[in-house]
Every structure is written in structure tokens, then in C-alpha cells.
Amino acid sequence: MSTITFAEKIAEAQDFLPINGTDHIEFYVGNAKQAAHYYKTAFGFQSLAYAGPETGVRDRASYVLQQGKIRIVLTTALKSIHPISDHVKQHGDGVKILALWVDDAYSAFKETTRRGAMSYLEPETRTDEHGEVRISGIYTYGETVHLFVERKNYTGSFLPGYQPWKNDYNPTETGLLYIDHCVGNVGWNRMNETVKWYERVMGFVNILSFDDKQINTEYSALMSKVMSNGNGYSKFPINEPAEGKKKSQIEEYLEFYEGEGVQHIAVATKDILATVGELKARGVEFLSPPPETYYDLMPERIGEIDEEIEKLKALGILVDRDEEGYLLQIFTKPVEDRPTLFFEIIQRKGAQSFGAGNFKALFEALEREQESRGNL
Numbered sequence: 001m002s003t004i005t006f007a008e009k010i011a012e013a014q015d016f017l018p019i020n021g022t023d024h025i026e027f028y029v030g031n032a033k034q035a036a037h038y039y040k041t042a043f044g045f046q047s048l049a050y051a052g053p054e055t056g057v058r059d060r061a062s063y064v065l066q067q068g069k070i071r072i073v074l075t076t077a078l079k080s081i082h083p084i085s086d087h088v089k090q091h092g093d094g095v096k097i098l099a100l101w102v103d104d105a106y107s108a109f110k111e112t113t114r115r116g117a118m119s120y121l122e123p124e125t126r127t128d129e130h131g132e133v134r135i136s137g138i139y140t141y142g143e144t145v146h147l148f149v150e151r152k153n154y155t156g157s158f159l160p161g162y163q164p165w166k167n168d169y170n171p172t173e174t175g176l177l178y179i180d181h182c183v184g185n186v187g188w189n190r191m192n193e194t195v196k197w198y199e200r201v202m203g204f205v206n207i208l209s210f211d212d213k214q215i216n217t218e219y220s221a222l223m224s225k226v227m228s229n230g231n232g233y234s235k236f237p238i239n240e241p242a243e244g245k246k247k248s249q250i251e252e253y254l255e256f257y258e259g260e261g262v263q264h265i266a267v268a269t270k271d272i273l274a275t276v277g278e279l280k281a282r283g284v285e286f287l288s289p290p291p292e293t294y295y296d297l298m299p300e301r302i303g304e305i306d307e308e309i310e311k312l313k314a315l316g317i318l319v320d321r322d323e324e325g326y327l328l329q330i331f332t333k334p335v336e337d338r339p340t341l342f343f344e345i346i347q348r349k350g351a352q353s354f355g356a357g358n359f360k361a362l363f364e365a366l367e368r369e370q371e372s373r374g375n376l
């Protein structure tokens, strides 16, 4: 087993694109008002900002929600003839924008397009009474976009054009703190191309790779490579389907998303037992738990941990260990009717990896769901 730590691998990344973390994630959805209610009620996000007809935006409505350092934006077009409507028609509800918080949005655009990125938004400066935000954007896999957001001279609630969103309905938070990683699914033979794109265009490094021999079940397989920026604040694992006896979950995603896109968003908590207990009580649906034997074998596989195994078992939480520590994780069912985007809840206790030891248990649970949809 390799003794190179993630910190050492990450140190090889190039720093022409300094990133301070995830700025926000924007979803294009069919009904942003109802989606916002779901994320407030079920996940405990708080109302932050709004843009729409009442604030002078004529063609769309956007609701911005916040919890910990996580900001999500839910946007719907108000007319059928609109790029957002086209996006929703093809992909269903899904992630359009993975926005990165940078120190210089103009330089981020220049450095990435110079290295071959396709432009989505030429650098521009947006201003209001709270200051200015500089913003630019490039396309990544599928129709997904990385925006670069520079907000050092801005004190408003979100971005110019948005008003603070005051609301009397404010369910409590569930302990979600920050985005740990966002995973993309790409098509056949597209993983290495995408990995090279992150290396060349973004200066990222490949910190972890899994092939189809490591990630497989009786029926299906996939390949995955994790890309990270230089400080480890931005991690984008990339999955590609692999040949198996039956259709893999990645193929099911690609079929129903009608293209490449974001498969899951992993959000971190400091207390996964409390967070998942709360999410379940509020109606968030999780993948079916692994078989009993998974927990029977846990002491042997993982060794000493702080949590009681009975409590983890009651909630179906998975545990994995690497050289640096352990992590606890659980996956929701897709959060829309198409079997596409889902969430991961993760608590890291030293481990910087992604739960490879759980892949088999996880994918067998995914396949049980897939079979129930008639898509296996």
C-alpha cells in the first residue's frame, strides 16, 4: 500500500488557479419554489436571497439557501423558450453550476481558457449598493459549468441582483457544514479525457484511482478517479461505466440525465448520527442499509471507533478506514424522479479517502434500487 499521503499528492497541483473553496451550487429545476421548500424542510437549509420578477428579474426565479458554508441556488425559467427550460427538459432537475470561490475571476478565466477551456461566461463585474462581484465561467463535462466568483469587495447577501430573502418559515439546520466533494458521471471512455482536462486546464492532480476490478459487484462495474486542486478544498471525483453482466448505475444515470453531469454532492457533518437521524425524521430517503454481516464484520475490518456500532446499524451508516483515520458515510436515494442526482452525508475522522471499502456494499444497495425501477 502506498505511503504517500493525500497532502503530498495534492502538493503536486499547480497554483495558476488558486481556489478558496466552493462558492455555491446552482440547480436548474422545474419548480424552484417547491424545491426550495424541500431543501429547507428536509435538509434544514436557511433562506438567504432571492431574485425574480419582484426584484426586477423578468425571465427566471432563483432561491438561494444556506447551511454552514454551503450555498445552493434553485432556479426555474418563467417561460418555455429559455435555455434553463431546455436544460430542464433534457436533463430533468439537476446541477448546472459548480461555482468556485477564487481571488481573481479575470485571471481564472484567462488561465483556464488559455489552456483549452470552453468559455461559458466572459469575465464581467456586477455591482450594486453592496459593492462588486467579478465573475466568469467555463464548461466542464456535459453541460455542467464551473463559475469563478471573486467577492472580496462585496458585502451583500449573495450576488448583485439578489435581495435578502426574509421568510417566516425557518426549519432548524441539520448540521450540514460544507461541500466535501462533487462527483461527475461521464460517458464510455471519457474518464481519462476528463481527468486530463482537470490536470491541464485547472492544474488539478489525480489523488486516487479505482478501476473496474476494485469497484464491481456480481452484475456491474465502474471506474473512478479523484481530482483535487492544490489546497484540497476542491475535489471532483469522475466516474465512468465499465462492462458488467448488467447495466451499471452510471449507465442508468447517463440514460436518464440524457448526458454527463453531477452524480452526487457530498456534504460534511461533525455528527453524522445526529444529522442522519434528523434527516430521516424529516423524510429524506436513504439507500437501503447493507446486510447485517456488514456490521458483524465491522470491528475486524475497521478496528476501534468512537461510535457505537448498534447506532450506526440502526441508521444504515457505512464506515471505512485508510492510513490516516476513518470516515462515516451514507447516501440518499435520488432527490428527483429521474434516477440521477443524490447526496452523500460524510463525517471524516482523519481519513481523506472516499470509502472504497464500502463501494461493494453501496453498489449492491444501489442495484437493489435500480432493479426495483426495472433498469438493471
Ligand code: FE2
Pocket (backbone or CB within 6 Å): 181, 183, 264, 266, 344, 354
Ligand atoms: Fe462521494
